[in-house]
Amino acid sequence: xxxxxxxxxxxxxxxxxxxxxxxxxxxxDGMVAIYNETAKLAQAKRxxxxxxxxxxxxxxLMNQVSIENLTASVQHLQDYERRQYNSAQAKEAAxxxxxxxxxxxxxxxxxxxxxxxxxxxxxxxxxWGTKYPDKYIVxxxxxxxxxxxxxxxxxxxxxxxxxxxxxxxxxxRILSEYSFEYSILYCSFSxxxxxxxxxxxxxxxxxxxxxxxxxxxxxxxxxxxHEGNEIHVxxxxxxxxxxxxxxxxxxxxxxxxxxxxxxxxxxxGDSDHTSFNNNGFMGIYxxxxxxxxxxxxxxxxxxxxxxxxxxEQSQRFTQMNLACVAHLANLSTENVLENVYNxxx
Numbered sequence: 001x002x003x004x005x006x007x008x009x010x011x012x013x014x015x016x017x018x019x020x021x022x023x024x025x026x027x028x029d030g031m032v033a034i035y036n037e038t039a040k041l042a043q044a045k046r047x048x049x050x051x052x053x054x055x056x057x058x059x060x061l062m063n064q065v066s067i068e069n070l071t072a073s074v075q076h077l078q079d080y081e082r083r084q085y086n087s088a089q090a091k092e093a094a095x096x097x098x099x100x101x102x103x104x105x106x107x108x109x110x111x112x113x114x115x116x117x118x119x120x121x122x123x124x125x126x127x128w129g130t131k132y133p134d135k136y137i138v139x140x141x142x143x144x145x146x147x148x149x150x151x152x153x154x155x156x157x158x159x160x161x162x163x164x165x166x167x168x169x170x171x172x173r174i175l176s177e178y179s180f181e182y183s184i185l186y187c188s189f190s191x192x193x194x195x196x197x198x199x200x201x202x203x204x205x206x207x208x209x210x211x212x213x214x215x216x217x218x219x220x221x222x223x224x225x226h227e228g229n230e231i232h233v234x235x236x237x238x239x240x241x242x243x244x245x246x247x248x249x250x251x252x253x254x255x256x257x258x259x260x261x262x263x264x265x266x267x268x269g270d271s272d273h274t275s276f277n278n279n280g281f282m283g284i285y286x287x288x289x290x291x292x293x294x295x296x297x298x299x300x301x302x303x304x305x306x307x308x309x310x311x312e313q314s315q316r317f318t319q320m321n322l323a324c325v326a327h328l329a330n331l332s333t334e335n336v337l338e339n340v341y342n343x344x345x
Contacts, residue, residue, distance in 0.1 A: 002019070002020075003018065003019055003020045004016035004017060005017045005019060012267065013267075040207075040278060040279060040280045046214065046215075046243060046244075046282065047243070048215075048243055048244060048246070048247035048250075048328070049247070049327060049328070050250060051250050051251055051254045052254070053254065054254055054255060055326075055327065055331075057331060058255075058322075058323055058326050058327060058331075059255070061174050061175070061178070061322060061323075061326060062255065062319040062322055062323055064174050065170055065315050065318045065319050065322065066170065067312070067314075069166070069169075069170050069173065070163075070166045070167070070170055070311055070314050070315060070318065071304070071311055073162065073165065073166035073169050073170070074158055074162040074163055074165075074166050074223070074304060074308060074314075075304060076096070077093060077143065077156075077157065077158070077162035077165060077166075078156040078157070078158045078162055078303055078304060079156075080092065080093055080156075081154050081155075081156055082145060082147070082153070082154055082155045082156070082157075083143060083144050083145040083155070083157055084144065084145065084146065084147075084155065084193075085115075085119045085120060085144040085146075085190050085191035085192075085193065085194055085197075085198075086117035086118050086119050086120065086191075087120075090119075090120040090143070090144050090190065091120040093120070093143050094110070094120040094121055094122075094123055094143065094188070094190065097123045097143060097165070097169075097188045098110065100169055101123065101125035101169075101172060101186060102125075104125075104172055104173060104176040105176060106125040106126060106127055106172065106176060106186070107125065107126040107127075107128065108123065108124070108125045108126075109123075109124050109125075109126075110122070110123060111123070111124050111198075111201070111202055111205075113191075113197070113198060113201035113202075114201075115191055115194075115197050115201075119190050119191045119198065120143075120144070120190040120191075121190060122187065122188060122189050122190055122198045122199075122201070122202050123143075123187075123188040124185060124186075124187055124188075124202065125172060125185070125186040125187075126183060126184070126185055126186075127172070127175065127176055127180065127183060127184040127185075127186070128183050129180055129182040129183040129184075129329070129332075130179050130180065130181055130332040131181035131182075131330075131332065132181055132182050132183070133183050134183070134211075134212060135182045135183065135212045135214055136182065136183045136184070136185050136211060136212065136213045136214060137180075137182050137183070137184050137185070137214055137215055137325050137328045137329045138184075138185040138187060138213055138215065138216045138217070138276075139167075139168055139171060139184075139185075139186060139187070139216070139217040139218075139219060139321055139325055140168060140185075140186070140187030140188070140189055140199065140216065140217075140218060140219065140272055141161055141164030141165045141167065141168045141187070141188060141189065141218070141219040141220060141272075142161050142164070142165075142188070142189040142190070142191075142192030142193070142198065142199070142220065142271070142272055143161065143162075143165050143188050143189070143190065144157075144189075144190050144191055144192055144193050144194075144198075145157025145160065145161070145162075145193065145302070146193035146194070146298055147298055147299065147300070148298040148299075153300070154300040155298065155299075155300070155302065156300065156302055156303050157297075157302055158223065158302050158303045158304050158307050158308045159221050159222075159224050159288075159294045159296070159297055159302055159307040159308050160220070160221050160294065160297040160298065160302060160307075161192070161219075161220050161221060162308075163219075163221060163222045163223035163308060163314050163317075164218075164219035164220045164221065164222060165188060165219075166314065166318075167219040167222060167314065167318040167321050168186050168187070168188065168219055168321075169186075170318050170322075171186070171318060171321050171322045171325060172186045175322065175325065175326060175329075178331060178332075179331070179332035180326070180329035180330055180331060180332050181329065181330035181331075181332045182214065182328065182329040183329075184325060184329050187199075187202065189202065189272050192220075192272055196270065196271070196272055196274060196275050198272075199272035199275035199276070200275040200278070200279075202275075203275040203278070203279040203281065204275075206279065206281070207279040207280055207281070213276070213281045213282075214282075214328060215244050215247075215282050215283070215284075215324075215328055216273060216276040216281055216282065216283035216284070217248075217283075217284060217286075217321055217324055217325065218271050218272050218273035218283060218284065218285040218286070219286070219317070219321060220272065220285065220287070221287060221288050221293060221294065221297070222286070222287075222288050222313060222318075223288070223294075223307070223308035223309070223310060223311065223313060223314045224288055224289075224292075224293060224294035224296075224307055224308060224309060224310065224313075225288070225289075225309060225310035225313045226289060226292035229289065230259075230260075231259060231310070231312065231313045231316050232259055232260040232261065232262070232289070233252065233259065233260070233261040233262070233286045233287070233317070233320070234262060234264045234266070234286070234287045234288070234289055234290045235248060235249070235261055235262065235263050235264065235284060235285070235286055235287070236264060236265075236266045236271075236273070236285040236286075236287055236290075237263070237273070237277075237283070237284040237285065238277055240277070240282075241277060241282040241283065241284060243282075244282045244283075244284050245263055245284050247324070247328075248261070248284055248286065248324055249261050249263075251320065251323050251324050251327065252320060255319070255320075255323055256316070256319075256320070259316070261286075264287075264290050266287065266290045268290070271285050271287075273285040286317060286320065288313065288317075294307045294308075
């Protein structure tokens with residue numbers, strides 16, 4: 001009460017005016033994010049391609065998604081035991097991610113940002129397009145973890161969100177072997193758990209630079225499958241980016257016609273797609289299940305076997321991420337990546 005004045009509230013949300021810097025955001029079960037700037041709705045009007053049949057090469061790429069690789073990445077991140085955004089372990093994880101992307105031959109950079117507690121930097125990897133290097137297809141995930149209310153406790157974060165990180169890494173491993181007309185950005189965000197801070201810093205930077213981001217695909221929690229459920233996707237997005245959500249559903253209909261994909265509202269938490277939407281870009285969030293997501297997140301039990309109990313589901317989400325990115329980025333007939341790297345730099 002001493003840190004904020006309540007301006008409005010109802011059964012669904014609360015609007016407050018901060019009275020001090022001690023009002024801190026908390027992503028789940030509380031405040032989502034607080035920024036001292038004007039939010040914008042995604043206004044880009046884009047016609048996304050209509051996919052009517054499988055692309056043989058895209059299907060071949062999807063078939064390369066390896067459960068073994070996904071498992072290894074999740075296990076590695078889990079083994080840090082905690083990846084609180086400003087911890088030594090989070091900074092080690094960021095450097096590991098930098099190395100993983102660098103070994104794929106991508107152009108990798110650290111993206112530091114100002115926030116209390118000396119946060120680990122975002123890691124941004126770029127695969128330059130051969131024809132339209134200034135147009136970007138983006139996929140991302142956050143690598144920090146959180147133990148609610150206990151920043152010094154174990155928070156292995158296997159489902160939240162080592163699974164999403166593994167999806168982006170595996171997508172990059174496969175797509176980096178091919179040339180695309182559009183540039184692809186592979187993003188690893190820090191400080192998501194304390195209010196989408198890392199992704200907001202990067203998305204606002206992209207907006208300030210006037211970057212042409214065609215689409216953002218978020219990856220956050222895809223490894224928990226509730227007993228008795230079939231693999232499906234709960235797709236989260238605001239109506240302002242409905243055309244991108246419909247594109248995702250179109251891709252799913254073609255490649256996995258048996259899989260249900262449903263557009264849902266989700267008010268129990270948020271993720272990094274919101275940072276892109278708030279900066280005028282189109283972003284969507286495929287999620288494991290709004291009613292039956294992992295009950296172990298933000299606890300010491302967010303580990304493989306309990307919280308991540310279906311790498312088959314993680315594989316499916318990764319295949320969908322890869323297919324959506326590959327179709328939009330346009331597989332290139334030219335193999336001139338090296339020249340593009342040199343020209344763009």
